[in-house]
Amino acid sequence: MKEYDEKTIEELIDGKLPWQRLKEIITSEKDRKRFFIVREILQRRVKFPEKIILPLSFHLFIVDKNGERVIKCDCGFEFGDYRKNWKEKARVYIRDTMDKFLEIFPEFMTPDPDWIEIREYYCPSCFTLLEVEALPPGYPPIFEFLPDLDALEEWLKEISD
Amino acid sequence: MKLKEMLLYSERLFKETGYYYGLKELKLKEEDPLKFERCFARLRGAVVAARETALHISASPIVRNIGELCFALYTPEGDSIVLSTGIIVHVHTMSEAIKWMIRNDYEDDPGINDGDIFSNNDPLIGDVHPTDVHTMIPIFYKGEIVGWAGGVTHEIDIGATTPGHDPIASTSRFEDGLYLVCEKIGSNHRIHKDHRIRCQKAVRTPLYWDLDEKCRVAGCYIIRDAVLKFIEEEGIDYYKEFIREVIEDGRRIFIQRVKERLVPGRYRAVQFAAIPFKGKHPLKKASKNIFMHAPMEIEITKDGRIRLSFDGASKPGPHPFNCSETAMQGGLWVLLSQVITYDGRVNDGSYFAMEYHFPEGSWCNTKDPTASFGTPWMFLIPAYGGLFPCLSRGFFARGYREEVIAGYGPTGSMIAGGGISTILNLYFPVANFELSCVGLGASAVKDGLDWGYAMWNPESDQGDAEIWELLELGLPYLSRRVKPNTAGYGKYRGGSGWECIRVARNVKDFEIYLVSLCHLVGGGIFGGYPLNAGYLLRAHNTNLMEIFEKKMDYPIDDEIPAERKMEKLIKGEVIRNKEGVLFPTEFRDYDLIHYILFGGPGCGDPIEREPERVKEDLDGRIYTKEIAEKVFGVVAHEKDGKFVVDLKETEERRKKIREERRKKSISFEEFKKIEFENLKSLPEHVKEMFRESFELSPRFKKEFLEFYGLKEDFEIE
Numbered sequence: 073m074k075e076y077d078e079k080t081i082e083e084l085i086d087g088k089l090p091w092q093r094l095k096e097i098i099t100s101e102k103d104r105k106r107f108f109i110v111r112e113i114l115q116r117r118v119k120f121p122e123k124i125i126l127p128l129s130f131h132l133f134i135v136d137k138n139g140e141r142v143i144k145c146d147c148g149f150e151f152g153d154y155r156k157n158w159k160e161k162a163r164v165y166i167r168d169t170m171d172k173f174l175e176i177f178p179e180f181m182t183p184d185p186d187w188i189e190i191r192e193y194y195c196p197s198c199f200t201l202l203e204v205e206a207l208p209p210g211y212p213p214i215f216e217f218l219p220d221l222d223a224l225e226e227w228l229k230e231i232s233d
Numbered sequence: 234m235k236l237k238e239m240l241l242y243s244e245r246l247f248k249e250t251g252y253y254y255g256l257k258e259l260k261l262k263e264e265d266p267l268k269f270e271r272c273f274a275r276l277r278g279a280v281v282a283a284r285e286t287a288l289h290i291s292a293s294p295i296v297r298n299i300g301e302l303c304f305a306l307y308t309p310e311g312d313s314i315v316l317s318t319g320i321i322v323h324v325h326t327m328s329e330a331i332k333w334m335i336r337n338d339y340e341d342d343p344g345i346n347d348g349d350i351f352s353n354n355d356p357l358i359g360d361v362h363p364t365d366v367h368t369m370i371p372i373f374y375k376g377e378i379v380g381w382a383g384g385v386t387h388e389i390d391i392g393a394t395t396p397g398h399d400p401i402a403s404t405s406r407f408e409d410g411l412y413l414v415c416e417k418i419g420s421n422h423r424i425h426k427d428h429r430i431r432c433q434k435a436v437r438t439p440l441y442w443d444l445d446e447k448c449r450v451a452g453c454y455i456i457r458d459a460v461l462k463f464i465e466e467e468g469i470d471y472y473k474e475f476i477r478e479v480i481e482d483g484r485r486i487f488i489q490r491v492k493e494r495l496v497p498g499r500y501r502a503v504q505f506a507a508i509p510f511k512g513k514h515p516l517k518k519a520s521k522n523i524f525m526h527a528p529m530e531i532e533i534t535k536d537g538r539i540r541l542s543f544d545g546a547s548k549p550g551p552h553p554f555n556c557s558e559t560a561m562q563g564g565l566w567v568l569l570s571q572v573i574t575y576d577g578r579v580n581d582g583s584y585f586a587m588e589y590h591f592p593e594g595s596w597c598n599t600k601d602p603t604a605s606f607g608t609p610w611m612f613l614i615p616a617y618g619g620l621f622p623c624l625s626r627g628f629f630a631r632g633y634r635e636e637v638i639a640g641y642g643p644t645g646s647m648i649a650g651g652g653i654s655t656i657l658n659l660y661f662p663v664a665n666f667e668l669s670c671v672g673l674g675a676s677a678v679k680d681g682l683d684w685g686y687a688m689w690n691p692e693s694d695q696g697d698a699e700i701w702e703l704l705e706l707g708l709p710y711l712s713r714r715v716k717p718n719t720a721g722y723g724k725y726r727g728g729s730g731w732e733c734i735r736v737a738r739n740v741k742d743f744e745i746y747l748v749s750l751c752h753l754v755g756g757g758i759f760g761g762y763p764l765n766a767g768y769l770l771r772a773h774n775t776n777l778m779e780i781f782e783k784k785m786d787y788p789i790d791d792e793i794p795a796e797r798k799m800e801k802l803i804k805g806e807v808i809r810n811k812e813g814v815l816f817p818t819e820f821r822d823y824d825l826i827h828y829i830l831f832g833g834p835g836c837g838d839p840i841e842r843e844p845e846r847v848k849e850d851l852d853g854r855i856y857t858k859e860i861a862e863k864v865f866g867v868v869a870h871e872k873d874g875k876f877v878v879d880l881k882e883t884e885e886r887r888k889k890i891r892e893e894r895r896k897k898s899i900s901f902e903e904f905k906k907i908e909f910e911n912l913k914s915l916p917e918h919v920k921e922m923f924r925e926s927f928e929l930s931p932r933f934k935k936e937f938l939e940f941y942g943l944k945e946d947f948e949i950e
Contacts, residue, residue, distance in 0.1 A: 081632075084634065084635065084678055087677075087678045094678065104493065106631070109632070110634075127630055127632075128629075129758075130760070159901065162901060163894070164904040165894065165898045176722070177718075177765055178793065178795065179795040180768040180794035181719075182766060184751070184752040184811060186752075187505075187507050187524070187919070188505070188507075188753035188754075190762075191904075192894075194894050199894040200841075201838040201839070202759070204757045204761065206753065206763045207503065207505075208505065208524070208915075208919045209908065209915060209919065210912045210919065210923070212936070212937060214501055214503055215501060216623075217498065217630075221498075223498075223535040224497055226535070227497065
């Protein structure tokens with residue numbers, strides 16, 4: 073079974089692997105224990121004591137907080153129950169005018185505010201940009217990912233066994 | 234057993250057992266796995282060889298040079314066994330066409346006999362749009378049908394109301410050009426003469442049509458010969474068992490792959506397309522703005538199956554961008570073969586491993602027999618832009634960050650047209666396919682692929698400019714250049730896009746049309762931004778002849794639109810706008826057109842991008858200094874043509890960006906109030922989109938009302 077040492081996985085997580093090595097990993101069979109190794113590495117890096125259940129993005133994690141499954145940012149900010157959209161606890165910036173588009177897009181290469189607005193969701197503590205939405209005005213925010221943690225546990229158990 | 238009975242039998246076995254053809258065990262694979270793999274490689278090699286050989290018969294650069302064709306082998310009932318490289322989106326659409334003929338009793342009338350040749354390009358049966366033409370032949374062994382060979386090529390012109398391969402003005406089927414509705418076009422191994430004459434008279438480019446057809450037929454016969462040789466050597470019993478097992482094996486590999494790499498649960502992404510036809514389309518019924526809504530939901534079940542739904546999609550309309558169910562199936566299939574089964578057993582096993590729901594009556598499952606299907610890609614490509622981000626959230630969570638793809642650039646700057654070359658006194662088409670090289674979305678460990686991706690053909694190729702000039706005689710290139718600031722911003726940036734400038738030369742009666750994405754773009758993941766939008770730029774009545782004669786500087790780029798380089802270098806009527814669509818417009822000698830091939834979306838917060846990578850972006854003209862500073866917070870100074878990053882200033886700038894975010898952002902509750910207020914003054918095309926989706930999807934409406942705490946009787950005014 074394919075395996076990689078922890079140093080390689082750390083370099084992969086940090087985007088430091090040279091292309092040839094990365095290409096080998098992409099085109100090879102998968103190392104089936106990857107989930108556990110990555111989770112261990114990330115656990116060492118985060119600033120909170122709770123055990124990581126599932127990484128959701130570079131900064132967001134579902135963690136076990138006294139038996140409750142909640143979403144936390146790696147800075148420690150808590151977004152609440154993973155079954156609710158974490159965006160409801162985020163800070164939001166709406167780019168809905170041409171002036172606001174021109175803050176980050178070149179002239180003529182902006183979206184059109186009559187069709188779309190860009191919403192930026194920040195962590196209220198560290199102000200990292202966590203997600204960007206491009207939706208028409210009035211459109212409710214997207215709840216992108218609701219994992220079935222119990223089913224995942226069964227899948228992972230098959231790998232562990 | 235007749236084919237119809239065989240198809241029903243196969244479908245019943247799958248329904249009853251959950252295994253393709255009821256195969257609970259893969260006996261051949263278990264008894265001799267090496268032989269099994271050798272046989273798979275042999276048949277796969279035959280269809281790849283068919284493609285590589287047959288494409289040389291075609292004269293079209295779309296087929297011959299950039300490979301817009303593919304071939305596949307099917308079971309007698311029409312399930313794909315092995316396929317070539319190329320536009321494999323059509324492997325499943327041909328499967329649907331074969332099954333349609335079987336279900337419609339073609340075995341009785343017009344008959345399915347050894348030596349027959351069939352052709353189809355009807356999306357309501359099995360296709361994406363008419364310009365992708367299928368040729369299919371039944372393969373007989375000792376009087377018994379043992380499979381089908383099929384091939385598809387993308388035509389240069391299909392005889393629609395506007396010239397080229399992707400009409401934009403069609404409002405009904407009757408303006409889409411030539412339709413072949415699963416027709417028997419040959420018998421006794423020869424194409425019927427009347428069919429050839431009819432088709433050559435129905436399109437603007439008869440020579441290309443004829444050679445493309447011969448290419449497809451030749452490829453099918455290469456496959457047939459290889460299959461018959463296989464049967465002679467391995468035995469008919471082995472062949473019959475093998476073709477079933479290999480599909481069931483494909484189904485199992487797909488499910489194993491899902492359980493190995495993804496996370497069970499619910500994934501969502503929403504994409505849109507803007508069609509700004511109001512005041513532009515010549516027909517009143519089509520002269521309105523259209524907002525396509527594609528809400529994607531993917532459920533990965535506990536048993537490793539994928540269920541995909543577009544519940545909530547908006548309605549079809551009098552335009553050529555409607556999609557049939559088979560087009561959507563093909564689009565889904567080609568994308569899954571890129572991210573899940575790319576090195577596995579790619580065949581209809583993947584199709585049997587998943588479920589889908591394309592709501593009937595929506596733009597993505599139009600059953601209207603009069604609807605236009607001229608250019609469904611304008612909706613299909615953005616709609617499926619949500620698939621990679623959805624699955625990428627699963628890949629990321631499982632630790633397989635190298636599999637993450639933030640999305641893809643839309644192959645959307647579609648330039649087309651045609652005219653007369655005054656040198657050769659010959660019609661020439663503009664049917665460009667360099668749009669098959671746009672930027673791929675970023676990964677979670679590296680940047681996206683620059684100018685090298687098309688969602689519909691994993692073997693993307695922009696083609697040499699010189700080859701396009703041979704086809705498009707009256708529209709030589711002035712330049713092809715990297716287009717700065719097209720790559721979606723992110724910790725890992727999207728692949729960059731590029732731009733072209735071309736000039737009309739030695740032409741008469743020459744018209745060009747162009748659709749580009751100027752109003753909206755989608756994508757971006759984990760804090761990465763969507764790719765940047767485009768614009769239209771052209772010039773008429775220019776002084777380019779004088780510029781060339783006097784060897785003065787002529788425009789070779791529009792790198793920074795704000796600099797108005799085009800306006801400064803040439804005299805004439807320079808038109809620069811965000812209108813998004815140019816209906817067929819006359820171009821005369823020395824008129825000029827510019828277009829953008831888009832970048833891909835980004836992944837992660839841009840202010841976390843390593844400053845050294847931003848320096849490389851600046852040196853490579855991927856981004857300009859202004860964007861590096863404003864978006865990435867990287868302060869760099871140019872010295873001798875290279876950039877040097879000031880790390881201290883960069884650190885300060887990034888701190889300041891975080892502080893700006895703190896000051897300007899609002900709470901979710903405030904955000905919700907603003908969006909609720911927005912509902913009272915929505916633009917008409919947004920209102921219409923909501924109304925259509927509410928009507929077609931009670932679930933979408935229910936979730937919308939719940940979010941705002943509105944009552945059931947709420948309507949968009």
